[in-house]
Amino acid sequence: MARGTAVAFLLLAAVTLAAGANSPPARRPPARRPDDAMAPYTIGLWGDLPYSVDQATIGMPHLIADMNAAKLAFTVMDGDLKQGSNSPCDDGLYNRSLAYFNALDAPAAFTPGDNDWVDCDRANNGGYNSLERLDYERKVFFSGPYTLGKTKLKQEVQMDALCPGYSATKPYPLVPCVENRRWMYGGVMYMTVNVQGSCNNLCDTNPDPEEYAGRNAANIAWLNSTFAAAKQGGAVAVMIISQGNPGWDGADGTRTLRRDPKTLGFLPPRVGANNTSTCGDDTSSADGFQSWLLAVRAATIGFGGKPVVYVHGDSHYFRVDKPLQDKNGARVQYFTRVETPGDNAQTGNNDVTWLKVHVDPRSREVFAYSPQVVVANVANYTNHH
Numbered sequence: 001m002a003r004g005t006a007v008a009f010l011l012l013a014a015v016t017l018a019a020g021a022n023s024p025p026a027r028r029p030p031a032r033r034p035d036d037a038m039a040p041y042t043i044g045l046w047g048d049l050p051y052s053v054d055q056a057t058i059g060m061p062h063l064i065a066d067m068n069a070a071k072l073a074f075t076v077m078d079g080d081l082k083q084g085s086n087s088p089c090d091d092g093l094y095n096r097s098l099a100y101f102n103a104l105d106a107p108a109a110f111t112p113g114d115n116d117w118v119d120c121d122r123a124n125n126g127g128y129n130s131l132e133r134l135d136y137e138r139k140v141f142f143s144g145p146y147t148l149g150k151t152k153l154k155q156e157v158q159m160d161a162l163c164p165g166y167s168a169t170k171p172y173p174l175v176p177c178v179e180n181r182r183w184m185y186g187g188v189m190y191m192t193v194n195v196q197g198s199c200n201n202l203c204d205t206n207p208d209p210e211e212y213a214g215r216n217a218a219n220i221a222w223l224n225s226t227f228a229a230a231k232q233g234g235a236v237a238v239m240i241i242s243q244g245n246p247g248w249d250g251a252d253g254t255r256t257l258r259r260d261p262k263t264l265g266f267l268p269p270r271v272g273a274n275n276t277s278t279c280g281d282d283t284s285s286a287d288g289f290q291s292w293l294l295a296v297r298a299a300t301i302g303f304g305g306k307p308v309v310y311v312h313g314d315s316h317y318f319r320v321d322k323p324l325q326d327k328n329g330a331r332v333q334y335f336t337r338v339e340t341p342g343d344n345a346q347t348g349n350n351d352v353t354w355l356k357v358h359v360d361p362r363s364r365e366v367f368a369y370s371p372q373v374v375v376a377n378v379a380n381y382t383n384h385h
């Protein structure tokens with residue numbers, strides 16, 4: 001014991017010396033002893049960034065430095081690499097994002113968002129073919145079984161050819177949904193899955209029911225096999241990370257559509273001023289989320305009361321709540337929804353923040369949430385009244 005400590009101290013001293021007087025001490029990996037796979041650790045969640053030039057050039061470098069200083073086990077970005085309109089989905093967008101990911105010290109996981117593929121077909125984003133842009137994202141971000149970042153984690157990839165792939169004509173060829181991934185870390189099963197805003201590609205410009213149907217079935221298969229793997233591997237919890245806010249119950253019609261929590265089907269839109277719908281999604285279209293939500297609920301209940309967390313972005317409003325009910329209206333208490341912060345209030349780089357999650361695999365709740373204030377960004381905000 002004592003000898004190991006002395007060696008570790010000498011090594012640290014040597015590294016510090018080698019780094020030179022003007023450099024910060026060399027970074028050490030997160031505090032996890034190799035003999036304790038269940039030791040506590042922290043991860044970083046973020047999404048919906050950057051949405052403006054200010055956020056890209058001022059907010060993002062501050063955000064990256066802040067996450068790097070936190071010595072995280074890994075980070076996950078839950079989609080939307082840019083704003084939804086009036087910004088092109090050109091190749092430079094993905095290149096810019098890759099540079100952000102690869103500036104992160106810790107392994108950087110990513111799941112795509114509607115602003116970086118589904119809505120690229122809007123004329124004001126360049127009128128791209130959405131599936132062609134998803135195909136491009138797969139090449140840029142998902143070409144191998146590793147995360148992005150300066151250090152990488154190996155992930156398991158959904159390799160079955162189940163997702164409709166890009167082609168100019170239908171029927172689409174089926175390709176692997178290589179963005180759907182999972183990895184076990186410290187006793188917890190993490191999973192990313194391609195679930196999208198814009199009604200999961202059933203509304204907005206060029207809705208695409210064929211694309212939706214194939215990907216949604218693939219997503220449900222990935223969910224089921226991930227929960228099976230979690231049970232088999234003795235996972236203490238599951239965290240699902242995707243982009244779209246599917247809506248969960250009747251409580252909040254201002255940022256997404258409202259659902260009957262028992263059936264998980266639509267409630268009629270809440271009507272706002274001048275009889276306009278105040279919902280973020282379109283209840284006049286087919287429902288792109290109900291079958292997915294029913295599968296999430298079944299998988300969660302089938303996991304036997306261990307914590308299940310569903311992380312999404314999309315509506316840019318930080319919250320941690322318990323919106324899931326069973327088919328009789330009883331709350332599923334071990335299920336938590338976490339929405340990451342993101343661009344919201346048009347306050348320059350001020351909205352560029354992230355969420356730290358403390359993971360203690362031996363604790364009852366496993367996860368604790370700590371929204372981060374990126375001081376370098378907030379310091380610039382002097383406009384309070």
Ligand SMILES: *[C@@H]1O[C@H](CO)[C@@H](O)[C@H](O)[C@H]1NC(C)=O
Binds near residue numbers: 091092096
């Ligand atoms: C990609 O980004 C790098 C810097 O990260 C830049 O040097 C290069 O020109 C970019 N390429 C394209 C095609 O945008």
Ligand SMILES: *[C@@H]1O[C@H](CO)[C@@H](O)[C@H](O)[C@H]1NC(C)=O
Binds near residue numbers: 295
């Ligand atoms: C997923 O699991 C549910 C039960 O939790 C089952 O009803 C459904 O058929 C499964 N779907 C697939 C695609 O595996």
Ligand SMILES: *[C@@H]1O[C@H](CO)[C@@H](O)[C@H](O)[C@H]1NC(C)=O
Binds near residue numbers: 273274
């Ligand atoms: C409702 O309509 C009135 C009259 O056209 C307009 O002045 C007002 O701004 C509208 N309110 C909203 C919330 O759109």
Ligand SMILES: *[C@@H]1O[C@H](CO)[C@@H](O)[C@H](O)[C@H]1NC(C)=O
Binds near residue numbers: 275
């Ligand atoms: C308000 O909208 C609903 C649904 O679109 C429509 O049926 C109703 O006629 C509208 N009411 C008014 C006063 O415009």
Ligand SMILES: *[C@@H]1O[C@H](CO)[C@@H](O)[C@H](O)[C@H]1NC(C)=O
Binds near residue numbers: 054
């Ligand atoms: C503060 O914001 C302004 C305008 O958005 C920008 O020009 C300036 O560089 C920022 N200052 C700092 C210290 O981030």
